[in-house]
Amino acid sequence: MTEPVLDVRNLQLSFGALKATDGVSLTLRPGEIHALIGPNGAGKSTLIGLIAGTLTPDAGQVFLSGRDVTGTDVVARARAGLARSFQVSAVAGELTVLQNVVLAVQGARGQSFRFFRPALGQADLCEAAEAHIARVGLSDRRAVQAGDLAHGERRRLELAMALALCPRAFVLDEPMAGMGPDGAREMTALLDDLRHEAPILLVEHDMDAVFALADRVSVLVSGRVIASGTVAEIRADAEVQRAYLGEEMLE
Numbered sequence: 386m387t388e389p390v391l392d393v394r395n396l397q398l399s400f401g402a403l404k405a406t407d408g409v410s411l412t413l414r415p416g417e418i419h420a421l422i423g424p425n426g427a428g429k430s431t432l433i434g435l436i437a438g439t440l441t442p443d444a445g446q447v448f449l450s451g452r453d454v455t456g457t458d459v460v461a462r463a464r465a466g467l468a469r470s471f472q473v474s475a476v477a478g479e480l481t482v483l484q485n486v487v488l489a490v491q492g493a494r495g496q497s498f499r500f501f502r503p504a505l506g507q508a509d510l511c512e513a514a515e516a517h518i519a520r521v522g523l524s525d526r527r528a529v530q531a532g533d534l535a536h537g538e539r540r541r542l543e544l545a546m547a548l549a550l551c552p553r554a555f556v557l558d559e560p561m562a563g564m565g566p567d568g569a570r571e572m573t574a575l576l577d578d579l580r581h582e583a584p585i586l587l588v589e590h591d592m593d594a595v596f597a598l599a600d601r602v603s604v605l606v607s608g609r610v611i612a613s614g615t616v617a618e619i620r621a622d623a624e625v626q627r628a629y630l631g632e633e634m635l636e
């Protein structure tokens with residue numbers, strides 16, 4: 386079996402007496418979308434924080450491409466290729482789409498190669514940025530100020546900026562949130578394409594999107610993974626049905 390890009394081992398974090406993350410292990414393999422679902426308060430955001438490095442676990446480890454990154458901070462993990470999106474957004478509303486992505490490319494490359502070669506020229510930066518913008522389908526909006534974008538377009542811009550990191554793994558927190566049916570369908574198609582760039586750990590409440598995209602689904606309840614498997618396995622799991630999935634989702 387191929388080595389996981391992301392390997393989370395027995396993570397634990399308590400807030401006082403509450404075990405928000407209670408011994409969670411999961412992996413993300415090359416090319417896959419692994420969805421993490423669970424009811425409100427199950428501990429999804431806490432787990433994402435532990436993986437991204439904004440929270441420090443009481444116990445357990447996070448490996449990125451075989452390297453133990455548990456002791457590193459959020460910036461180091463981003464530089465190591467962990468692209469987290471949608472909660473903390475670095476989009477500058479007064480800059481255009483192109484300017485935002487140029488800055489993201491510059492930031493990512495400048496950080497990595499500062500000591501090894503001169504900064505890239507403006508033309509190279511623009512070329513790289515244009516490629517990321519095209520990938521998310523925003524080319525005809527490149528000159529628009531980010532603050533004037535529609536909600537779904539802004540999410541696409543955030544993904545273009547995440548692409549600038551040359552990510553090894555995407556960690557996406559509710560990318561469909563706030564979108565209508567058309568927007569959700571477009572985002573679903575985009576994520577299906579981006580999985581070939583880097584595998585995606587997808588926290589999402591939109592079950593249509595989860596069932597359409599996920600190679601594997603893990604169900605988090607009260608800080609614990611109560612089931613993990615294919616979409617078909619999860620839909621058929623009696624404990625999952627009791628704990629989380631409503632009847633309408635199983636039809």
Ligand SMILES: Nc1ncnc2c1ncn2[C@@H]1O[C@H](COP(=O)(O)OP(=O)(O)OP(=O)(O)O)[C@@H](O)[C@H]1O
Pocket residue numbers: 400403405423424425426427428429430431432
């Ligand atoms: N900083 C904190 N201090 C104390 N308790 C917290 C803190 N952050 C989260 N919690 C608690 O930990 C539990 C898990 O919260 P978390 O936000 O991770 O769940 P979630 O699955 O992301 O929920 P939602 O789907 O509503 O976003 C909840 O009971 C929450 O109240």
